[in-house]
Amino acid sequence: MVKTMRGQARITESNVQDxxxxxxxxxxxxxxxxxxxxxxxARVKERALGAEVANSLTPGQVLVSIVHKELAATMGEGVADLNLATQPPAIILMAGLQGAGKTTTTAKLTRHLIERRKKKVLTVSADVYRPAAIExxxxxxxxxxGEWFPSSGDQKPRDIAxxxxxxxxxxxxxxxxxDTxxxxxxxxxxxxEIRDLHATLDPxxxxxxxxxxxxxxxxxxxxxxxxxxxxxGIVLTKLDGDSRGGAALSVRQITxxxxxxxxxxxxxxxLEVFDAERHAGRVLGMGDIVALVEEVQKGVDIEAAQKLAEKVKGGGGFDLDDFLAQISQMKKMGGLSGLLDKLPTELAAKAGQADMNKAERDVRRMEGIIRSMTPLERRKxxxxxxxxxxxxxxxAGVQVQEVNRLLNQFEQMQGMMKKMKGGGLMKMMKRFGGKKGLPGMGGGMGGMGF
Incomplete structure (x- = not known):
């Protein structure tokens, strides 16, 4: 989505359409x-047209940011909590269709109120048509x-309440x-029936x-x-399934x-307190690209990258100290799993948590091995x-084959650097937050030495 638009100074009708x-x-x-x-x-278009594009960003990124913010704003600013500011007991009426998960949500909300808000909670079922629902x-x-108040199918919902x-x-x-x-x-x-319950209880x-x-x-x-x-308020259930949860946007706008x-x-x-920012990324299936852009810009040391590029360009070899600096860059940016959280959902799903944990361990091991070398060994x-x-x-507390593996990885990286003669490296680093490049997803982890 982002990569299609680069290098323009503002968002215009033509570059926004696609x-x-x-x-x-x-x-x-x-x-x-x-x-x-x-x-x-229509709202996004109105906000976006004519928006200035900052030096370090592209129209594509600015638009992603506008879409993301507008989505989050549409689904609610920040986090909306329950209003319990009333003479106890505070009454909460649960409404919705059969099969939406009202009864289990009532129990989850009970747990939330007991644990997070330290409340004494009583539940009651006014579903007189399904004895199984009461049970x-x-x-x-x-x-x-929580505590449960008994009811039965031969009572009127109003009397139960x-x-x-x-x-x-x-x-x-x-x-x-x-529970209705x-x-x-x-x-x-x-x-x-539910209108009558509402009038009776004034929840x-x-x-x-x-x-x-x-x-x-x-x-x-x-x-x-x-x-x-x-x-x-709205409670959105079954967000753990394959659905991207677009219903959130529809329901929020209609109600x-x-x-x-x-x-x-x-x-x-x-049951989680709903976070509009996080859900906005999920609906678009693009993770929190906005946060990723910010993270990468903040984490990459452009000056260090420039120095390294010049060193390689001037014929100075890429040594193990440089390799170590690349690993440190990676860590500054929140490590692999930190970045993974912000990747689009499809990508994140491919790199399972177990793989990420292994990758994090590998990075730490590589650091330990390089730090066990003398300054001369790192240079030569x-x-x-x-x-x-x-x-x-x-x-470093590892086997010799681990040292061999690290040296092999280093040699591959060194070979890549030689091919680039420094210029390619700067391009790569720019993709990760340079002044005029695209701090987007394009460079993968390559610019970081992985």
């Missing part, structure tokens, strides 16, 4: 509803460490969570629970619930309510023969 087409496709693939996508693209709430509330409220007041409960009935589709009887929070995998359907559900209830939580696993503690690696290898290995 990229916005890609953004539009990415949003539609992430299951954002079409009307929401149209609206969003399920009992089981999961127990797992979460009032009885639970009465119990909560008498037993000094801080928060009462009311869901249907497989929106129907008027369900909406009338401080009315949370709309929606399945992130629902995609386009989420928008109709959201509209119906918004018309029926004054929603105060106007902030997304407060995201269900990220089936475990009882698998050709001196390192069998006896020196044994001494270096012992000093």
């Amino acid at each position: 990229m916005l087409r890609e953004v539009r496709m990415a949003l539609l693939e992430a299951d954002v509803a079409l009307p929401v996508v149209r609206d969003f693209i 399920q709430l009992k089981t999961v509330t127990k797992q979460a460490g 009032l009885a639970a409220l009465d119990y909560a007041k008498k037993h000094f409960i801080d928060v009462l969570l009311v 009935a869901g249907r497989l589709a929106i129907d008027e009887a369900l909406m009338a 401080v929070e009315t949370l709309f629970v929606v399945d992130a995998m629902q995609g386009q359907d989420a928008i109709n559900t959201a509209r119906a619930f918004k018309e029926a209830l004054p929603l105060t 106007g309510a902030p997304i407060k939580f995201a269900g990220v696993s089936e475990k009882i503690d698998g 690696p050709e001196l390192i023969k069998a006896s020196r290898k044994r001494r270096i290995a012992a000093g």
Whole structure:
């Protein structure tokens, strides 16, 4: 997306068109509803046109940054927490369709309130149509460490809610969570019932629970619930699946309510406070490229790179001290796994955490081996023969073959440097944050010596 536009001083109608087409496709693939996508693209275009492009960036990056910020702003500024500022018990009404994960979310929220907010929590099920739902709430509330208030299918939802409220007041409960009935589709009887519950209880929070995998359907559900209830927040469930969670954008725009939580696993503690910034990158499937750009610009020592380029250009060899400096650069930029967090999701998925841990260990081992060498050995690696290898290995606490492997890697890097005669190195470093190059993804890890 970024690499298509370079070298222009400002964003214009022509250079923005292709990229916005890609953004539009990415949003539609992430299951954002079409009307929401149209609206969003129009807002980005308005913000972007005529935007100045800083020296060290390209129009592509500036646009990525604008898209990212606008996405995050659309999904809510920062982190929206629950409002519990009321005379206890604070009542939270859980709304949503059957199958969206309301009951498990109620239990996860119970755990969150107990652990993070140190509250005494009571749950009750007003789902009189499914006795299994009442039993399920009992089981999961127990797992979460909360109290459960019994109800049965022959009671009216309103009576259940009032009885639970009465119990909560008498037993000094801080928060009462009311799980309501869901249907497989929106129907008027369900909406009338939940409106009545809302009027009876006057909750401080009315949370709309929606399945992130629902995609386009989420928008109709959201509209119906918004018309029926004054929603105060959204909980997005099943974000651990393959979905990119574009439903977040649709639901947020249709309801106007902030997304407060995201269900990220089936475990009882698998509920996270929703972070709009992080989710924006996920929806576009491009990781946090904006943070990566900043990280790389901050971490790369351009002056050191220039010196090295000049040294190589002037016929000075690339030695092990230079190799060590490259490894240090890598570490300054947050190590391999630090960078991995910010890569697009597809790339990050390919490099599993186990591989990353191994790579981090390898980097540390390489550093240890080079630091066990004398200054002369670092300047003249050709001196390192069998006896020196044994001494270096012992000093670094590794086997001799590890020293051999490092020297092989170094020789490959040295060969590459000779081919470049320094000029190519600067190009590579510029890609990682030089004054006029592209601090984007293009150079891979090559510029860092890996």
